[in-house]
Amino acid sequence: MKAGLEVHQQLDTGKLFCRCPSELSETVLGEVTRQLRPTGGEDRAIDPAVAFEAERGRVFRYEATTSDCLVEADEEPPHELNPRALATALTVAALLHARPLDEIEVMRKIVIDGSNTSGFQRTALIAVDGRLDVGGRRYSIPAICLEEDAARKAGEGEGETRYRLDRLGIPLIEIATGPEITGGAEAREVAEEIGALLRSTRRVRRGIGTIREDLNISVPGGTRIEIKGVQELRLIQRYVETEEERQTHLLAVREELARRGAGRPDGAPEEVTHLLEGVATGPLRGLRERGAVAYALRLPGFGGLLKGARPEGERLGRELADHARTAGVRGLLHSDELPAHGLDEERVARLREHLRAGPLDAWVLVTAGRRPTAIAALERVRERAAAATLGVPPETRDPLPDGRSRYSRPLPGRDRMYPETDVPPIRTSEEELERIRGSLPEPPSAERARLAARYDLHAEVVRRLQQLDEVDRLEAMIGRGHPAATVARLLAQDLDAASEGLPTPHHLPTDEELEAILAALDRGLFAKEALPGLLRRLMEEGPPVEKVLTGAGLTPLSRGELEILADELVERNASLIAEKGERARSPLMGDLMREVRGRRDGKEVAEVLERALKRRLAAAGPGG
């Protein structure tokens, strides 16, 4: 398996072609309605991905906000390319040992899904031929680009998509790796290292959605598939592995189709509405009453191949359904999953007979409010089924939250790029490059070595802190006198552990709150074991932090007080001790810990209890 990454990182330098801030906004000022049409590039050819979107003929509604201007509304030409964003891209290029281009030309990449008001995304190739070393391996970085982010989707309705303009125009640095990644875990590691490198410039936006990855994956005999817009780094591994499984499965399906001599399905879609009258349950109930129609298409030779090798696994039936959906139907039913969904044995047999489907044939069924929609959906199914006889069709896929992906559109080609004539070419001057090379930030590998040595931390802990983007906090807190090991553990582990399973959103502890907790810990108000519990309470209940500290009963407890508590406990449980002897230790320890947790160290508590218990047993005497 081979995989390559494209990492897209937002910059906080202000927008790329206007003077708007690179910040999202919740203030909607008004709305604009538009449509987009396909246009050709320099040689007039229309890209397949573009033609695909145009066919859908959607209406786009754009919400204007306080973070955008006439440029984002496509009502004013782009201003000059933001020099701070360019300097940041050139800095990243230098960190990756890439070669900046002599003259940079801004291109228009046609994107007519509406996410850009202009119908194109402005993008420029900044540098080529870079490299990155991660975990002892070297990865090529063929391209570093600077481009504008798209508008963010705010909703979707019948024939229309709503976007908010605030994100449109925020600069993105795009870093592409070569197809040299060989597994899911490795992909995640490379992505995290690139993320840390980008953050070292101190010019990037932070938080959910500010860094996104595209994954390019192919297995031997398969095709390059692009999974676009992965926001959760931790899911990268899953996406890579699931895609590997999907392509392997599709290749197996191709083998079987070839063995059976199956080709492109060539029959016409047939109306089957009349065969579905009286269906009592499921998605096909009451078609006629709804004014809906049902159409079916026979897929000769596909029998049994639409369901996957295992129930949760990837399967061709789902691929066909994804394609059908792009024509506007909700999904499809296929013969491999029937009888089910309200269709009994007899009805399935009748459908099969009507469609003249033999034992090795499959068929699919769609319903729609209008005939042309149903027929168009089956035509998409036919194309996808035909592609299955050739193997894995190249395409762009959307990542799903469960680690799978779904077909979104054909893979774009170079036909969708043409020059942005409103922006003149930009020359990179030797002086500027010299200045950038002379003031490079510390790269993540050097930072790792420095922090590990200086604070006596394990290199992996520092790597984790880099991945979590916590290095700045680490240094700040250590600088204010907190012990390095405790701070590192807090930021690298405890915060993460405390938030596990908490509903989002929950309170995210501020630096001040964390410092208050650390200060309490330093003063011995509680033991470090109590830290995760305290953090969790703070996340659940929110500020003020003092309430969490006192509410937890974290008033100081001296050694003497602990001894008194232990003695009292032993006294109260005299009969239990008399009965169970040494075996009473465990329940008593539980009781005592409940009382003092976090105020004294656990080992010390055990020790004190042990002594009290021994005293008691000794006083009672043998046989007492």
Next chain:
Amino acid sequence: MASPSNGRDPLEMVRGLPAGSEVEIRTSDGRSYRGTFLPSHELSGPRIVRLKLPSGYNIGVRVGPGDAIAILSRNGNGSGPGAAPPARSEPPQGSDGRPWVALLTTGGTIASRVDYRTGGVRPAKDEAEILSFYPNLEREGPVRVIPVLDRLSEEIAPADWTTIADRVAKTFTEGARGVVVAHGTDTLAYTAAALSFALRDLPGPVVLVGAQRSPDRPSSDGASNLQAATHVARTADLGEVVVLMHEGLSDTSFALHRGTRVRKMHSSRRDAFRTRNGPPLGRLKDQQLTLSADARPSAPGPLRLDPRLDPEASLLWFHPGLGPARAEQYVGGLRGVILAGTGLGHVSSLHLPWIRTAVARGVFVGMTTQCLEGSVDPFVYATGRELLRAGVTYLGDMLPETAYVKLLFGLGRYASASELRGFMLTDVAGEIAYRHPLEPPR
């Protein structure tokens, strides 16, 4: 495959090389770039060779004397990036008995495309190219595309107004139901005013239309404006010259402006065109056309064409610091001048002497306001009264540009000062409004 020859400047290798050829550049510091050769950009730096990489990105590589360029394959047919488009085989001829409208093209953004060599926008070559921009144009019925001019609007001159007016009149004679004129937006309002004065008793609508975004962009407003304009030309009972453009920033609503009362109010917005001193003449929203009560219906005919004009007049924008000597020199030799004065129609009293002399010589001096809306009025301030006494003609709420265009036609038609003055003060094409309601209905 050609390879670099010793001692020759590698740039020589690509001189005259057809765009679309495949080349490889190897620099002396070890870089190499392979891609499709592109013509150089007019704003490129010295010694920059432009390539389109396989990824689709264009880049510029500085080629020094020590670098090498290899030509991997020479493009023979010239059909690479930047070459001319394939021509459409047969232009549609739209009169199969059904009512047809004419689309007169004059150039401008709406009929332009990006020139990938210069990076600028250039006018479309021919009818086929225009129809290739707007494949849905004939959805509602036949459209006959008639190229008239091939000019960006800043290049349009008064003689061109005559050409366009002639062609509009001829097109109606040939049986068009309505006429759409595609025009650059910069001087669209001037042409609209000119056609309003040149063409009378129109048997159908004359709809001027433009685009603020070129048609090579997916977001161009050209397509929806043109669609709306042909709809109006085909269906409206309207005997006027109007400008149709976006009413707001959405592609869903279009405003119709009377040709004599419209101005481009913004350099880039889609809704740049606005009717001044009142509401627009109509609007088209969701295919529904509403016209204001004073819209002139189609005339039973015959159409009257009077395109005579004399370009010996000008428009002078008064500003603080404009000396009378300079103004006098500027106006010298002209038969008339429209002043865009301040406020209610004033220029510094220092200008009174040359104005008196000019008027005495028979030069027409008209006063309009440089305010974006409102009328002139000579009676409110002393300067106004003095200007009036000096012989300046106050032109009410006529837009300065409209007054200038009207003056050209007036000079073409009338020899006597009093006839000309009478013409200028008469509302002939809706250019003067005498009533300005408090809240113009929208």
